Amino acid sequence: MSIAQIIQDAWNRQAKWLIVLRPLSWLYRLGFVLNRQLYLSGLKQRYHAPVPVMIIGNITVGGSGKTPLLIHLVKYLQGNGVRVGVISRGYGGSGPFPAQVTLDAVPETVGDEPCLIVQSTDVPMVVGSNRKASIELLLQQHDLDLIISDDGLQHWALERQIEWIVLDNNRGLGNEKLLPEGYLREPIARLNQSTVIEHAYQPKSALSMHLQVAEPYLLNPSYDQAEIFDTSLDYYAVVGIGFPQRFYNTLESMGVYQFQCHEFPDHYDYEIQDLQFEDTNPIITTEKDAVKLLPLLKQHPDFQREIWVVPVEAVLSSECYQVLNQQLAELGITLSQG
Incomplete structure (x- = not known):
């Protein structure tokens, strides 16, 4: 078993020995906060895309259900006349980047999740670590109303107009510690700054989703x-x-x-x-x-x-569509049927 798997298992069990990693979590917090402030203060430049950007991400390491949510939202937007494109890091792919994801693309080149997204939706999609380059390549080929970023919540170099954070209640927030003592990428307070979609079969929030098995x-x-x-x-x-x-x-x-x-x-x-x-x-x-x-x-x-x-499909509460439609309307994006 690799070190990554050992730590992942410890996170899931909330093992007590993780406390030995706390000094590294303090360093992570310091580096994270400093980097964020450099971007927010303007000392490091942020890219403002010519079309609105919506980020779907999470504050935890590991799966939260955001890919099925993204696929569902793309289908919903496509069905309502919104010209939508997607960008992603392309994790697991070898590139070269930025790379367009087509129906013939293979995971070895562009990553597994991008292949799944395009095969499910046929959406215009580009992957690569440089989000600016990905967006520019996407816009060279397509006239779009909205770009959805698959993950990238912590990528402060990219300006965004909408942020949706998926919070999986089945997994929760673990020991509520930052990496590597816990599996949080950001402090819990981050949830107060974005639209949070609760992933649960018995949600406590009006903004919720669950996965339905096909x-x-x-x-x-x-x-x-x-x-x-x-x-x-x-x-x-x-x-x-x-x-x-x-x-x-x-x-x-x-x-x-x-x-x-x-x-x-x-x-x-x-x-x-x-x-x-x-x-x-x-x-x-x-x-x-x-x-x-x-x-x-x-x-x-x-x-x-x-x-x-x-196969699984994301099922959203009606309030999710209401919030999304309102957020898009504020950006001047009108749904044809929504």
Whole structure:
């Protein structure tokens, strides 16, 4: 197990030994606050895009559900006549950056989440660590009304007009400590400065979302398979996401209780050996992992084991749409049907 995985596990368990990392958290806070103030004071230059920018991010390390939320918002905006584009860091991709993400793009080049976003929405998208360069390339190719930044909440070099922070109540804020003692990227007070979307099945806030499971599908179907999902089988749950427990909870909500957990780091680059087990039991995984697994299966056409994919869709409260429409209206963006 890598050091990153050990610390991730300690965060999830809120292990007491994390206190030894507190001096590093103090240094992190000092560097974070200093960097933010340099941008906010104007001593470091911020980029103001020619079209409004909306950031969807979180203040925690690991998964919060923001990618399904982003996909849902893109579809909602597209359906209401808003010309929207997306930028992202492209984490896990090798570049060169900035890079346009097309339907034919591969995770090795642009990252797994960008591939999933474009395959789900066909939205114009560019990835790269330089957000200014990404936006400029995006606007060279498309006339847009709004740009959504996938993550980038802590990227102070980019001006933004709307900020949505996804707060996953299932995971919470852990020990409420900053990195690396805890998994907070920013102090909790940051939640008071943006629109917070509570990710929970029983939310306390009017602004909330939850993930709804769609029908599982086979990633590698063949003519001799019935392609009927059976909840009574034993599965290998293969996941490389920020918070695997959410996926396990999803499986149990579907009636799948017999599965062996095989966890890998977030954005993991799979090898065919990772999918080999002693028996013939099927694999079950997430759509994000499926983006990485599909090219691997094409490289190994003789692979026989069934791989089932569990798609999820974000379901938003009505208040979320009301707030979004109001925020867009203040920017001069009118929805055709909203």
